[in-house]
Structure formats: C-alpha cells, structure tokens
Amino acid sequence: MHNFSATYTDQYQLAMAQVYFNKGHRDHKAVFDYFFRKLPFKGGYAVFAGLEELLGIIQELRFEERDLLFLQEQGFKKDFLKYLHNFQFRGNIRSVKEGDIVFPTRPVLQVEANIIEAQIIETLLLNHLNFQTLIASKASRIRLVAGDSKLLDFGLRRAQATGGYFASRAAIIGGFDGTSNVIAARDYDIPVSGTMAHSFIQSYDDELKAFRDFAESRPENCVLLVDTYNTLKSGIPNAIKVAKEMEERGQKLLAVRLDSGDLSYFAKESRRMLDEAGLDYVKIAASNQLDEYVIKSLLEQQAPIDVFGVGTNLVTGAPDAALDGVYKLSWSGGEPRIKISESIVKVTLPHKKQVFRIKDSNGKCIGADAVALENEERVEEMFHPFEPYKSLQLGQFEQEPLLHPVMEGGEVLHEKRSLEEIAAYSLKRLSELPIEFKRFNNPHIYKIGISEKLREERDKLIRHYKNT
Amino acid sequence: MHNFSATYTDQYQLAMAQVYFNKGHRDHKAVFDYFFRKLPFKGGYAVFAGLEELLGIIQELRFEERDLLFLQEQGFKKDFLKYLHNFQFRGNIRSVKEGDIVFPTRPVLQVEANIIEAQIIETLLLNHLNFQTLIASKASRIRLVAGDSKLLDFGLRRAQATGGYFASRAAIIGGFDGTSNVIAARDYDIPVSGTMAHSFIQSYDDELKAFRDFAESRPENCVLLVDTYNTLKSGIPNAIKVAKEMEERGQKLLAVRLDSGDLSYFAKESRRMLDEAGLDYVKIAASNQLDEYVIKSLLEQQAPIDVFGVGTNLVTGAPDAALDGVYKLSWSGGEPRIKISESIVKVTLPHKKQVFRIKDSNGKCIGADAVALENEERVEEMFHPFEPYKSLQLGQFEQEPLLHPVMEGGEVLHEKRSLEEIAAYSLKRLSELPIEFKRFNNPHIYKIGISEKLREERDKLIRHYKNT
Structure with a gap:
C-alpha cells in the first residue's frame, strides 16, 4: 500500500549530498553503522525486525519526476538534479539476520556505499528498523x-x-x-x-x-x-x-x-x-x-x-514509542572515522567491523557479543569498551559471526523469507538466550566487548582528535 | 505516497458486514459518533486534525481486485464479494472543523450511512483522526x-x-x-x-x-x-x-x-x-x-x-502514543441506540446530535460545550451528564453549533483548505480559550453538558435495558 520515493528522507541528507556533489566527494566510499543505545521496555534484549522489507524498498528506491520538480523549487541545481534523476542505491549492506536477538551499542547493520547514497537512505533505514524492532521486541515480551x-x-x-x-x-x-x-x-x-x-x-x-x-x-x-x-x-x-x-x-x-x-x-x-x-x-x-x-x-x-x-x-510500543537507533559514520574517504563526545559512552567505533556471538559448546549464548575489525576471524580476549582493566578471555568459546552480506551493488542477495520463517528463526535464537536476560525486573546485562585491535584503532583516533 | 484500499480495516468489520448483508440489514441506516474519553498529555484541550485528508481518502475508498481475491480465500461468499466490488461510501458526515479545539466525551464527528458502509470506514477513520489529533495537540502544547x-x-x-x-x-x-x-x-x-x-x-x-x-x-x-x-x-x-x-x-x-x-x-x-x-x-x-x-x-x-x-x-506523541478515540453507534434501524456499561461514564449518548460551544458576548469560550438532539437550536439549561442535580443556565450566552456537514452522499462538500489556513484557524480558536485551560499543571476542566431532551431520551433507553 506504499509507494516510497527517495524523498522519504530528511532534507539535510540532500543538502549534504549537494555539497558532496559540488566538491567532488560524490564517489567517496563511506561506511555507516546502524545500532541503538538503549534496550526498549527496560528489557534484556531486542528482536531485530524490518530488514528484509527494507532491503526490497532500498533496491527500488528512486527519485520521481515530481520529486525533482519539488527539489528544483527548493533551489537545488540542475546538474545535481540530473544526478538524482539517475540515483539508485548501489552499495553493500551487511547485517544481522532479521529475527535475531540484538543488543545495544554494537553494530546491527553496516552500510558501505558512496557517501551520497549512504546518506540518502539513512532516514528510511532508521525509520523502518527502529520501529519494527521496537514492535517485534514488544511482541516478544508478550509472547514470553x-x-x-x-x-x-x-x-x-x-x-x-x-x-x-x-x-x-x-x-x-x-x-x-x-x-x-x-x-x-x-x-x-x-x-x-x-x-x-x-x-x-x-x-x-x-x-x-x-x-x-x-x-x-x-x-x-x-x-x-x-x-x-x-x-x-x-x-x-x-x-x-x-x-x-x-x-x-x-x-x-x-x-x-x-x-x-x-x-x-x-x-x-x-x-x-x-x-x-x-x-x-x-x-x-x-x-x-x-x-x-x-x-x-x-x-x-x-x-x-x-x-x-x-x-x-x-x-505503539508503549510506553517507549521509539527505539533510539542511530546511523554513525565509521569510515570515509579512505580513513576510519569516529564521533567524539563529552560522554565516553557516546564515542563511536571506527572501521568496518564484524560482531561475534559468544556461545558455549551446547550452542547456548554465554551473554556476550564481541565487536572486532572486519578481517579478524576470532576474538581471543574481549575488552570492556570504556573500562580499560576489564576484559574476558574467549579462547574456549564458539564464536558465531553475526554480520552477513545481504545486499551487494544495490541488489538484494537472498530471497525474502516468509514471516513465519523469520518468526521461527527468532524463536530459535531466543531459546539460545539464558532466562536471566528475559526476566522483566532488572534483567541480566548482556556484555558487549571489543577486540584488542579495535580498541587500539579507536584509541589512536581519540588521541588524534584530542591533540588537534 | 499511500494507496488506501477498503481493506485498511479490521476483519470484524467485514465479518459483521457479511451478516448484515445476508440478513437483509444492508440498507439499515446507522449513525456513529466519533469521540474520545481522555485528553492527551494531561492537558486541558485537544486540537482536532486529520479530517480533510480523511474525507478525501473515504471518497475514493474501494476494494481492489486483489482485495476481493484475498477475501474469497478467507471464505467470504460470492454475492457478498460482488457487493464489495461495488462498494463505495455514500453516506453523510457532520464534523467539527479541522483545527478546532475539542474536548472529551462529546461527539467530534458523526457518520450517517448504511450500516455496512459505516462499519467498513470505522478503522480507517479512528486510525487517522486519533493519530493526527494526538500529534496536533502535542505540537500545540509545544507552540504554546x-x-x-x-x-x-x-x-x-x-x-x-x-x-x-x-x-x-x-x-x-x-x-x-x-x-x-x-x-x-x-x-x-x-x-x-x-x-x-x-x-x-x-x-x-x-x-x-x-x-x-x-x-x-x-x-x-x-x-x-x-x-x-x-x-x-x-x-x-x-x-x-x-x-x-x-x-x-x-x-x-x-x-x-x-x-x-x-x-x-x-x-x-x-x-x-x-x-x-x-x-x-x-x-x-x-x-x-x-x-x-x-x-x-x-x-x-x-x-x-x-x-x-x-x-x-x-x-510519537510521547508519552501518550495514542488518543483513545472511539466510534459508537447512536442510531440504527430507525431506533436510537445506546451502549450500557457497568461504569456510568461509559454509557453512550443516543440519537443524532448537535454540539454547541458556549461563548460570552466577546466571543470568548466560557469553558463549556453542550450536547443536544440534532433538531434543537439552542440549549437553555445544560445538565451534568451523570450528576442529576448539577446544571448550568445558558440563556444569556452565545451558542455556536460545531457539527457541520462535510460529506454528503459520499461526496466531500468543501474544497480542501491549505494546511496554513487550518493552522491559522486553529490558532484563532485556541485564542478564544481562556488561559486556565492551557496551563500544564491541572488545567481547568472544560465542562460538557447535555440538554434536557437528550437526557430524557438517554434515561428512557437506560430504563428500557435495565428492565429487559
């Protein structure tokens, strides 16, 4: 019942795109991480939803004639409008599978594309994933x-x-x-x-x-x-x-x-x-x-x-009404990027990354995901993101990589699963999570750690920005 | 960006419609009142929004071929599907003007149509008016x-x-x-x-x-x-x-x-x-x-x-997330109808009605709306809906009727106003409301009363249902 056009976005995406276009940055590769900071409903987990539908929308996303007319009225210039006329998302997306259980502060999905394309889809992506994840999480609590x-x-x-x-x-x-x-x-x-x-x-x-x-x-x-x-x-x-x-x-x-x-x-x-x-x-x-x-x-x-x-x-996902998912730049113009903040917990993680779910030999989650650089194959020791002396040895555990390619060159890679299949997958993943994370009152806190290499890369960038 | 079909509804509307159709009630005239019970945000008023857009959608609402195929799969019968194939809303709607300030428990809008048409649009109507009224009310608080x-x-x-x-x-x-x-x-x-x-x-x-x-x-x-x-x-x-x-x-x-x-x-x-x-x-x-x-x-x-x-x-209209608007039958098959409830405040008002805004000679609201039967031209004394000895003399006040015809025989009666015009009208109406109703903490409570005739009609029906 919907007809999405590429104007399903915030105006600032187009304003930035115009500048990138004018200043010759239009082919700069950028990587953005989608993640959220706070679990909804004071719960112990969230259920990731909205992905497969979103990918279908992104693949078909275009500017229509009336969009371009409207943007012309807003003062956008001819050459840029011509570029938008040919716009389609041609980037890559890696993501956690829809229906999986997900946790705050680590990447749920990663977009890699030229910076204009990556920006234009941001609002649509946040709008869909934030909302459906909120509602699937609420539904999961009710089902429990x-x-x-x-x-x-x-x-x-x-x-x-x-x-x-x-x-x-x-x-x-x-x-x-x-x-x-x-x-x-x-x-x-x-x-x-x-x-x-x-x-x-x-x-x-x-x-x-x-x-x-x-x-x-x-x-x-x-x-x-x-x-x-x-x-x-x-x-x-x-x-x-x-x-x-x-x-x-x-x-x-x-x-x-x-x-x-x-x-x-x-x-x-x-x-x-x-x-x-x-x-x-x-x-x-x-x-x-x-x-x-x-x-x-x-x-x-x-x-x-x-x-x-x-x-x-x-x-409506009451009483929360929104998941606070964000979309943060972690790579562009050939360089890792970071967002510094007064508050250390808001400092982002640079580079393309992989996330590992840590499991015991029975396939049960131990209650930790480790974030690493994309080319790391395992994480032997995971570090608390902000407390330098806290770490966890992971040598003896199974490690399941969670980010999988789901779109390449703008093409959806896998056939859509039925909702039934996604729901069954979600149930299976939830069954791997110990009950302590599912209770309503003060659920056990799922640990998110980072690899030593990622920590080094991040800290190098923090020092760089502190010194300038 | 939307394509609404008449399946933008709850399944029970179609289930009931099938029964009305089979049992020869399809031409029974029905009247439904739209109203809400609780002001959002603990505020003193709400801003009515969504109407003009909704009317345009209702006028064009049809069942598409794929809707009928889907409903056939659900077991709906051929003759009824043929009826739905020709469905369009041909009823009348009277309503408060979009942008006006509105208050709980009295009709904001009244639908008069054959009972099948009136039921099929219910969900769409509630969905749109509840949400836009919630958000316009939130925006108005922020503007204040x-x-x-x-x-x-x-x-x-x-x-x-x-x-x-x-x-x-x-x-x-x-x-x-x-x-x-x-x-x-x-x-x-x-x-x-x-x-x-x-x-x-x-x-x-x-x-x-x-x-x-x-x-x-x-x-x-x-x-x-x-x-x-x-x-x-x-x-x-x-x-x-x-x-x-x-x-x-x-x-x-x-x-x-x-x-x-x-x-x-x-x-x-x-x-x-x-x-x-x-x-x-x-x-x-x-x-x-x-x-x-x-x-x-x-x-x-x-x-x-x-x-x-x-x-x-x-x-998202946080922290409320939803307005509790309802759609209640007040007339059908030639008879006034009432919904009885254990809780007296949930008993509905029967009959087609008019609502009067009571104003002083300067055009300022005194803080009361009076609900009357449709053919009453003024309300001389308004009664508290549930407390029999409370009443207010209104003889000396101006009385402005609030429900105006906006759709007749399924045709929208007025040209759409621009959003700017609706916003300006809203601002004007809000300026007529004394400041006591606009404060955030314990705003003054706007009075809703009913005419003597309406009270008699309602009480007659209550007695009827108590005795059966």
Whole structure:
C-alpha cells in the first residue's frame, strides 16, 4: 500500500549530498553503522525486525519526476538534479539476520556505499528498523508471558496512522499468531481474525437474535462478544443457547470474547458456566488495554483465557514509542572515522567491523557479543569498551559471526523469507538466550566487548582528535 | 505516497458486514459518533486534525481486485464479494472543523450511512483522526511554550514507520513552522529545512574545511552544526571564521545548531561569542530530545535559542502514543441506540446530535460545550451528564453549533483548505480559550453538558435495558 520515493528522507541528507556533489566527494566510499543505545521496555534484549522489507524498498528506491520538480523549487541545481534523476542505491549492506536477538551499542547493520547514497537512505533505514524492532521486541515480551495462548494484534485503530501496517508485520516476528488488520494480512500473508463489535449487538433489539444471525451467517470461526449488556446474566447464557443450536446443526461455537470488566473474574465464571453446559470446547478470548504485565497477572490468577487480543500497547510500543537507533559514520574517504563526545559512552567505533556471538559448546549464548575489525576471524580476549582493566578471555568459546552480506551493488542477495520463517528463526535464537536476560525486573546485562585491535584503532583516533 | 484500499480495516468489520448483508440489514441506516474519553498529555484541550485528508481518502475508498481475491480465500461468499466490488461510501458526515479545539466525551464527528458502509470506514477513520489529533495537540502544547521561536519537526527517523508522514502534517496544524521530512513537504506544501549531520563534519579531516565547503555550496539558509568536536573551542570559532568569509562574499550565515550538551549554557556562550564577533544576526538553533517541558525550561533560563528542532517526542506523541478515540453507534434501524456499561461514564449518548460551544458576548469560550438532539437550536439549561442535580443556565450566552456537514452522499462538500489556513484557524480558536485551560499543571476542566431532551431520551433507553 506504499509507494516510497527517495524523498522519504530528511532534507539535510540532500543538502549534504549537494555539497558532496559540488566538491567532488560524490564517489567517496563511506561506511555507516546502524545500532541503538538503549534496550526498549527496560528489557534484556531486542528482536531485530524490518530488514528484509527494507532491503526490497532500498533496491527500488528512486527519485520521481515530481520529486525533482519539488527539489528544483527548493533551489537545488540542475546538474545535481540530473544526478538524482539517475540515483539508485548501489552499495553493500551487511547485517544481522532479521529475527535475531540484538543488543545495544554494537553494530546491527553496516552500510558501505558512496557517501551520497549512504546518506540518502539513512532516514528510511532508521525509520523502518527502529520501529519494527521496537514492535517485534514488544511482541516478544508478550509472547514470553503468554505461553501457548493465542496472541492477536488488534491495534490498527489506535496505531500511529499507517505505522500500524508495519506493526502488524513486526508483531508476527515477535511471536504473535494473527492480526485483525486486513490489508496487512493481505500483503504479508498473516492469519487474519475478527468477529463482531458491540455495535453489532446494539444494532439489534436483542442480543440473542444478534448472536443467532451471526452464527447462522458465519458458523466457521464464530466468536460471540458477550459483554454488551451483562456478561454473566445475558451474554454467556445467550452464547450457550446459540452454541447448543449450532451443535444441532453439527457446528461448533469457537469462542466467546470478553472486552471489559475484571477479565480474571469474568473468564473464570464464563468458563464455569460454559463447562456446566457441556461446552468445554468453547474457548475464551479477552481484550481491553492488554499488555505483557496485564497478561502475566491474568495468567498468574489462572484466568482461563485462551486467546488474547492486544491493541494499542502492542502497536505503539508503549510506553517507549521509539527505539533510539542511530546511523554513525565509521569510515570515509579512505580513513576510519569516529564521533567524539563529552560522554565516553557516546564515542563511536571506527572501521568496518564484524560482531561475534559468544556461545558455549551446547550452542547456548554465554551473554556476550564481541565487536572486532572486519578481517579478524576470532576474538581471543574481549575488552570492556570504556573500562580499560576489564576484559574476558574467549579462547574456549564458539564464536558465531553475526554480520552477513545481504545486499551487494544495490541488489538484494537472498530471497525474502516468509514471516513465519523469520518468526521461527527468532524463536530459535531466543531459546539460545539464558532466562536471566528475559526476566522483566532488572534483567541480566548482556556484555558487549571489543577486540584488542579495535580498541587500539579507536584509541589512536581519540588521541588524534584530542591533540588537534 | 499511500494507496488506501477498503481493506485498511479490521476483519470484524467485514465479518459483521457479511451478516448484515445476508440478513437483509444492508440498507439499515446507522449513525456513529466519533469521540474520545481522555485528553492527551494531561492537558486541558485537544486540537482536532486529520479530517480533510480523511474525507478525501473515504471518497475514493474501494476494494481492489486483489482485495476481493484475498477475501474469497478467507471464505467470504460470492454475492457478498460482488457487493464489495461495488462498494463505495455514500453516506453523510457532520464534523467539527479541522483545527478546532475539542474536548472529551462529546461527539467530534458523526457518520450517517448504511450500516455496512459505516462499519467498513470505522478503522480507517479512528486510525487517522486519533493519530493526527494526538500529534496536533502535542505540537500545540509545544507552540504554546515556544512563543515566537521557530519550531521544526525533525522526527521522521524515529517515527512509527510511515506514521511520520502524517505526523509532519499534524504538527503544522498544531503550530509548527516546518519539517525536515521531504516527502511530507512535497505532498503537503510544508516549508522544508535541513542542513548537515555530524557525519558531514566527520567525513572531512577538519571541521573548518567542512564548514567552508558547505557555505560555498549552499550559502542560502546556511546553518552550521557546531558540536561535533568541541562547541566553544572549535565549532563556534570555526563558524565565526566562515561567517566572516561569507560576509566578504556578500552572504550571511543564517544560524548555528547545537545538538548535545547543556543547551542553555552552550546557547548563551555561543550567543556571546557570536555577538562579540559582530554576528548578532546569526541565529541559534537547538535540537536533542526536546519536548514542551525542556523548551519551557530553556526559555525560563533565557537561553537565546531562536529555532527548536523537535523529533521523537513530537511525532510519537510521547508519552501518550495514542488518543483513545472511539466510534459508537447512536442510531440504527430507525431506533436510537445506546451502549450500557457497568461504569456510568461509559454509557453512550443516543440519537443524532448537535454540539454547541458556549461563548460570552466577546466571543470568548466560557469553558463549556453542550450536547443536544440534532433538531434543537439552542440549549437553555445544560445538565451534568451523570450528576442529576448539577446544571448550568445558558440563556444569556452565545451558542455556536460545531457539527457541520462535510460529506454528503459520499461526496466531500468543501474544497480542501491549505494546511496554513487550518493552522491559522486553529490558532484563532485556541485564542478564544481562556488561559486556565492551557496551563500544564491541572488545567481547568472544560465542562460538557447535555440538554434536557437528550437526557430524557438517554434515561428512557437506560430504563428500557435495565428492565429487559
């Protein structure tokens, strides 16, 4: 449903590009790192999402005629506009695989391209990866507490406009089972679900007739919303009547849905009434301002809820609303580059790099990733990035390189996996992470270290800038 | 950049539509109210945004061939798909004008259409109005504290994916002056700005050369980013050198930009250094995690900042992330409809309605809107919706009806206003609101009352449902 043009960017990318163009830097090779500084939701990990879709968009990214007209009105010059007319991204991208678990301060993805192309895609890249990673991470937290319950995304109506479309995709990567969002289901091949709103019941003079009409018209996947008037006195008794009538027709009521009140109490009472009526196969679905904490509490109270519909808190990534991902220059014009800052933790890492995940002999993460120069094949000792005397010997561990080529010369290298495959991969990677990193309260901190060579290179550059 | 199809909706809208279609309700007229229950940001008002764009989308909304194929796969039947093939919204919409200030619990917009059409547009309508109203309200709060300073939206990179496109539009309605978002600027005719990132400076061996190249290539609107290495020892002195060189060429440096550190301290020191160099015309721009509270504090400290760039907190509407707008049935099948709830404040108002803004003889709001039946021309006494003995005499006041026809038979009635016009209208309406409703801490609560006739109608329906 989207038509991205290369003007899906910040104006300063074009302003800088104009200068690079005028000053003969247009063929300067640049390397940018994408990473984030802070885990969302005070959690112990994030789920990387948005990559495969982003690569497809980047491959097709062009300036349209109306873009060039607009830019001309903004004062951009003819020769530069002609260059933009022929613009396409022809660079290389190496990245962590979509669905993998990722951690702060180390590269998740690296772009290598001429500096103009690398700058023009920056905003689009940040916009997509920041958001989908945020939502996949939120979904993953909800999946962790929900166990085997079914999880459905109900968020579109309160989503941040069309951001909801991408949220539905990311939710699946994080472990959701389906969505109410029809256009996202159509485009991403996501299982879609939805039955009735309160307005449906209200539009009838009585609830029983509304349930009957619905069950007759849509006997497959029939879910009845039972809280419009009075859940236990009217909604459940009417649902039981209709379920019995369906049985006579050889059909089965799939579920009832609760959307208000004390969900734990109403789920238990509803379950009891359904079971007493011999309807133990009818499931209970619940919605209404759910998030990972509410679901955890409901399940701790042993509320017999089989399906959770999660809306606003999922698709907006509440309470965080944004992942703080950044895109920092680490190489250009044949030289390693660094961003100095008053705050040592904000100093960036120069050079093209590789990241290794450190694992024990059972393939379980020990809780550390090591960042090295691109040509290093292993890291024997990893150093704390800022505390000079802290280090960890890694000689005995397996080391899995995480950055893989995903785009070369502007061409996507691998076929898109289905969302199902990405979600399955994510689940597998999450299973390799010890439980201490998954708890909600003060999760164990995943270590990020740097190799000795990278540390030397970085410190050399810091000294250089301190002395000038 | 968007192509909306009628599948931009929740699946349950289509499930209900199928039942209405099968059961002969397809021509039942229905009326739905759009309203929200809680003001965002603990504020005293909200700015209504998104309407004129939404109407254009609704007028063109259709099911595409691939939508129908997808729905067929989901089990929807042939005759119903044929109906959807010919679907277009042919109903009427009455609404508050876009840009007006709005308050909780009373109708902001009313849809009257056959029940299938009214349901199918629900999700799209909520998705757009909830989000743009949230962002315009956030922007308005920032404008209130920023006085005459220039306000720029820098949010796209951390926006909720393509939600950022609509956020840039809504920000202008709330009082922003421009955006960095090129594609939004192109489509909505918003002033666009942007100069350089830290990467630009880093890509050079020294900052002065980077500034020089930039000023030579883009002397118009030249803004230099001064905090890459050391703001006061390097950035500002280099900017001063370049500004002097520009003067020799008959050009003027527009501004310097601060993006880190203590913005109040650095702005004051930078101002002093620029002034001492005779560059009192060079403005100071600031960015970095700004919101209304930070800007208020900076200006209270008399930080000499002329331009604020606001990103994440603006475009995600942090910390709220969503407006809780709902769409409730108030009429169908020839009868008024009501949603009963355990909680009296959640009981809806039946019937087609009008809303009056109560004003004194100077055109100033007294702080109350009265909701009446559609055919009432004035409200002489307005009643508290839930407390039976509270009422207010309105005989002596001006009463301005707020709901105006904006769509009839599916056709938009008025030409789209420019964003500038909508923003100017919003500013005018906000000026009619007393200052007590605009303060950040415990703003005065705007009263919403109902007419005697509406109260009688509502109570009659409540009694009816209590007795059945």
